[in-house]
Amino acid sequence: METDTKKPGRQNLPRHVAIIMDGNGRWAKKRGLIRSAGHAAGAETFRRMTYYLSDLGVEFFTVYAFSTENWKRSEKEVSAIMALLKKFLLEAIDLMEKKGIRLRVLGDTSRLSPELRALIKRTDEISTRIKSGLVANLCINYGGRDEIIHAIKAWASDPEKKELTEASFEKYLYTAGMPDPDLIIRPSGEYRLSNFLIWQCAYSEFYFTDTLWPDFSEAEMDKAFDAYAARDRRFGNAK
Ligand code: FPP
Numbered sequence: 579m580e581t582d583t584k585k586p587g588r589q590n591l592p593r594h595v596a597i598i599m600d601g602n603g604r605w606a607k608k609r610g611l612i613r614s615a616g617h618a619a620g621a622e623t624f625r626r627m628t629y630y631l632s633d634l635g636v637e638f639f640t641v642y643a644f645s646t647e648n649w650k651r652s653e654k655e656v657s658a659i660m661a662l663l664k665k666f667l668l669e670a671i672d673l674m675e676k677k678g679i680r681l682r683v684l685g686d687t688s689r690l691s692p693e694l695r696a697l698i699k700r701t702d703e704i705s706t707r708i709k710s711g712l713v714a715n716l717c718i719n720y721g722g723r724d725e726i727i728h729a730i731k732a733w734a735s736d737p738e739k740k741e742l743t744e745a746s747f748e749k750y751l752y753t754a755g756m757p758d759p760d761l762i763i764r765p766s767g768e769y770r771l772s773n774f775l776i777w778q779c780a781y782s783e784f785y786f787t788d789t790l791w792p793d794f795s796e797a798e799m800d801k802a803f804d805a806y807a808a809r810d811r812r813f814g815n816a817k
Contacts, residue, residue, distance in 0.1 A: 590807040592760035594638035595631060596782070598774055599624060601766030601790030608790075614658030619792035621662050630796050632679055632712040638756055639714045642774045646686070646721030660694065663718065667697040674704050678711035684752035685720030686728065713756065722776030725752055753778055761806045765791045765798075783809050 599620050606616030624641055631639045644659055670681050682705060683698045690698070705713075729750035733739055740746045748754060758778040762771075767788040771779065785802040787794075 591634060591636060591803060592783075592806055593636065594640065594757050594759045594761075595636055596640040596642075596759035596762045596775055597627070597791075597794075598642045598762070598764045598768075598772060599791045600764060600768055602792060604766065605790040605792040613655055614662075616792060617655075617659055617662055621666055623792050623794050625666075626796075627794065627799060628679060628712065628714050629677070630799060632677065636712060638759075639712060640684070640717065640753075640759060640775070641715070642717045642720065642772070644685075644718045644720070645773060646719055646724050647773070649689075649719075660691065663716075664694060664697065666716075667694070667701055671697070671700055671704065674701065675708060678708060680705035680708045680711065680713045682713060682715045683718050684715050684725075685718045686724060687719065689719050715753070715756075717752075717774070720752070720774075722771075722773045726777055728752075751777060758782065761785060761802065763787070763802050765789050765794050781811070781813050783811065 602616030602620040603613045604616070605619060606613050609615075624643075628639060643663065648659070649656060667681075670679075673679075674681055681701045683701070687695055687698055729747060732750040733742060733747065736750075753775070758780065759775060759782045761784075762775065762779060762782045763785045764770075765787050767786070769786055775782075783806055785805050787798060787802070789795075789798055
């Protein structure tokens with residue numbers, strides 16, 4: 579699909595967009611629905627935004643679907659999210675090649691069910707066959723601190739390890755080989771990072787909105803891109 583380059587914000591698009599999909603529970607409560615209905619609506623928004631970013635030519639899209647801390651939620655809610663992930667991965671397996679979208683799962687997958695792990699292996703295999711197009715990263719059982727500890731342990735036990743530098747460390751992160759996020763969006767009126775991409779966000783731009791994630795739309799994404807395009811990114815340099 580052609581992008582409308584006359585529209586402000588479409589030039590200077592971020593290469594890597596990351597989103598904390600927050601506000602699903604409040605969205606459901608406002609409608610008198612159970613929390614898992616909010617997560618189902620949130621998963622649908624993720625699907626729509628993935629297609630939108632793919633059409634625009636964004637290269638990487640990373641979302642926080644389930645954190646290392648989310649296990650503290652009720653058994654019922656955790657099971658509902660896991661069921662949604664299963665449904666989503668099954669649908670992705672059928673659609674990824676047709677849509678030209680690579681799907682990766684980032685996080686400690688060892689705590690996930692064997693069934694989910696098998697689906698993740700399958701989406702990984704399909705992604706490897708797809709040579710171009712958007713990379714959509716679903717962070718599951720992901721925590722930024724956990725990722726850093728995991729990376730340090732992987733470095734320490736690597737028989738071919740090089741001296742530890744910022745550049746050599748990056749290849750042990752879940753995001754190895756990907757650029758850092760240019761733009762991190764948090765909907766739902768919360769202003770914190772909640773352990774998301776804490777290594778990678780060093781020079782990210784942030785965009786906050788009160789919109790709850792299930793209500794997030796293409797128009798809202800355009801607003802975030804407009805704000806991003808107007809930012810002056812200096813990476814510590816001076817003018
Ligand atoms: C945060 O909203 C959302 C989560 C902890 C889970 C997000 C999960 C999904 C969108 C479903 C799984 C994803 C896919 C793509 C299949 P919250 O529950 O903290 O909302 P609240 O702050 O309003 O309570």
